Amino acid sequence: MSEEPDTEAAPGPEATEAELARHATKMAKKKAARDKIMATKSGEKGLVIVHTGTGKGKSSSGFGMILRCIAHQMPCAVVQFIKGAWDTGERRLLTTHFGDLCQFHAMGEGFTWETQDKTRDIAAAARGWDKAKELIRDPSIRLVLLDEINIALRYGYLDTAEVLAFLAAEKPPLTHVVLTGRGAPEALVEAADLVTEMTLVKHPFRSGIKAQPGVEF
Secondary structure (H helix, E strand, O other), X not given: OOOOOOOOOOOOOOOOHHHHHHHHHHHHHHHHHHHHHHOOOOOOOOOEEXXXXXXXXXXXXXXXXXXXXXXXXXXXXXXXXXXXXXXXXXHHHHHHHOOOOEEEEEXXXXXXXXXXXXXXXXXXXXXXXXXXXXXXXXXXXXXXXXXXXXXXXXXXXXOHHHHHHHHHHHOOOOOXXXXXXXXXXXXXXXXXXXXXXXXXXXXXXXXXXXXXXXXXX
């Protein structure tokens, strides 16, 4: 059940007492409806989460979840399937300051147009997936981020059916797995518990601006 959209603006600083009272009544009804919904939600489950789409923010969102886990003292792990050769800010931060809570494994060798060797790319993806399976099987690790794995799936470097079968059969009940990257296969989208598609509206690269530290990496 989704919240109904507001059809009127919130009262401004010059609102009358009647307008303020009407707004308070409206918010009280919303709170009652929301509380009723929340009362039905009591279960916990390890989620399969997909961040995909052409817009920026897929990996950034995944790393935001990693930081949340760290803040809650929850062990977590990252496997990077593409950007392994990059000296990224998230890699520096996590390995330097939070290595006790977050394992970081950079298994990729760069984007496919950089390696120009499909056999090598497939081998790197396989190594990344082997490490991912090892981490996911460990029930003490509460969240595993598979950064850019969707790209490996899209290019056929990993078998989507095999990945889904493993998650269904071997992922511990309370472990969250986050899969990022554009072009997530439809089968993965269907099987996931939570899917977010980032939509590209505008990007500075199209205006001649290169990738910059603190924004892209």
